Structure formats: structure tokens, C-alpha cells
Amino acid sequence: MKRKASPSSFSGDPPPAASPTTVDSFCDDVIAEFLVRLPSVPSLARAACAVKRWRRVASSPAFLRRFHALHPGQAQPLLGHYYYTECSSRPVFQPAQPTFSDPELSAVVRHGDFFLTPVTSMGRLEVEDCHQGRLLLRNCDTNESSPFSTL
Incomplete structure (x- = not known):
């Protein structure tokens, strides 16, 4: 036996669009994950200059310890x-x-x-x-x- 489609499924209205994801929607931990993967100290410094929030994340002592542990031998310029x-x-x-x-x-x-x-x-x-x-x-x-x- 066939089911009748509900009238709302044929309303012609498209489903609501998902809101775009922006960098601002990420928590500090996710931003730290992006920043820690940058290839060098100069790259990190340049990224930190771009957004105040990134600078705050990148200048925390815990983040800096982690960054330098993952990038050994890179002196601060x-x-x-x-x-x-x-x-x-x-x-x-x-x-x-x-x-x-x-x-x-x-x-x-x-x-x-x-x-x-x-x-x-x-x-x-x-x-x-x-x-x-x-x-x-x-x-x-x-x-x-x-x-x-x-x-």
C-alpha cells in the first residue's frame, strides 16, 4: 500500500541553509591546533599578527611550550x-x-x-x-x- 506524502514535503521551500562556519566560531583549542601546525616561528608570528584572538592563543605559555616541543631547534628570530x-x-x-x-x-x-x-x-x-x-x-x-x- 502506498503512503501519501505529507503536504509539507512538497511545499517547494528549500531546506534552510546551514550557516557558514567561520574562524570565529571555533573554540580556542581548535585555533591552537591550527596554529601549532604552522611550519615555523615566523609563520606563527605572522598569523598571530592577523587576529587579536589568535595572538592571545599563540602567546599563552602552554601553547608556546607545545609549539617549541613540536618545532625543536627553531630559534626565535x-x-x-x-x-x-x-x-x-x-x-x-x-x-x-x-x-x-x-x-x-x-x-x-x-x-x-x-x-x-x-x-x-x-x-x-x-x-x-x-x-x-x-x-x-x-x-x-x-x-x-x-x-x-x-x-
């Missing part, structure tokens, strides 16, 4: 150094020469804020310390220190 001039109220960034020959490192320098543009109005600044793209800046006028992320 020197992107450049800061120096002072008498006519400048803030440190001047000088990119390292090998940076320009590596497209990944060159992109990190282009997309990072190594030139301290958001803090130009803070008076005379000195770099007290630096570690993994983060600076500890001291305002010489107020003697206050504050962190600054170049990436």
Missing part, C-alpha cells in the same frame, strides 16, 4: 632592536637586516607596532625590559612604567 637619539623622545626601532630577506618576518615587522605610534604623546620614554614582543616602557617625566605589546 631577532626582528630588530631599539636605540636612543638625543633628538627623539622615544626609542627608535631598527629592523634587523635578515628580516628583510624573509617574507614572513618582514610581514611581522610591517603589521606589528614596533614604532610605538600609540604612545607618541606620553613624553620621554625608555625601554626598561622586553620579552617576546612585549615592552616595559618607563615614562621619564612621571617615572611610571607600563606594558606595551608590539604585536
Whole structure:
């Protein structure tokens, strides 16, 4: 005996489309899985510059331990150094020469804020310390220190 089709199955309306999956819909653990598979430290640094959330995931101590365990022998590249001039109220960034020959490192320098543009109005600044793209800046006028992320 044949069954009659329900009227709703012939309504002509297509089924609702699945919403597209975006990177934002992934949890931090999945993003970490993508990032840990990048081939090199410069590739990781470039990806971390792309999205603030990726930078947060990629800069966590647990992630960095895992990344370096999977990529042994890769030294962290020197992107450049800061120096002072008498006519400048803030440190001047000088990119390292090998940076320009590596497209990944060159992109990190282009997309990072190594030139301290958001803090130009803070008076005379000195770099007290630096570690993994983060600076500890001291305002010489107020003697206050504050962190600054170049990436």
C-alpha cells in the first residue's frame, strides 16, 4: 500500500541553509591546533599578527611550550632592536637586516607596532625590559612604567 506524502514535503521551500562556519566560531583549542601546525616561528608570528584572538592563543605559555616541543631547534628570530637619539623622545626601532630577506618576518615587522605610534604623546620614554614582543616602557617625566605589546 502506498503512503501519501505529507503536504509539507512538497511545499517547494528549500531546506534552510546551514550557516557558514567561520574562524570565529571555533573554540580556542581548535585555533591552537591550527596554529601549532604552522611550519615555523615566523609563520606563527605572522598569523598571530592577523587576529587579536589568535595572538592571545599563540602567546599563552602552554601553547608556546607545545609549539617549541613540536618545532625543536627553531630559534626565535631577532626582528630588530631599539636605540636612543638625543633628538627623539622615544626609542627608535631598527629592523634587523635578515628580516628583510624573509617574507614572513618582514610581514611581522610591517603589521606589528614596533614604532610605538600609540604612545607618541606620553613624553620621554625608555625601554626598561622586553620579552617576546612585549615592552616595559618607563615614562621619564612621571617615572611610571607600563606594558606595551608590539604585536
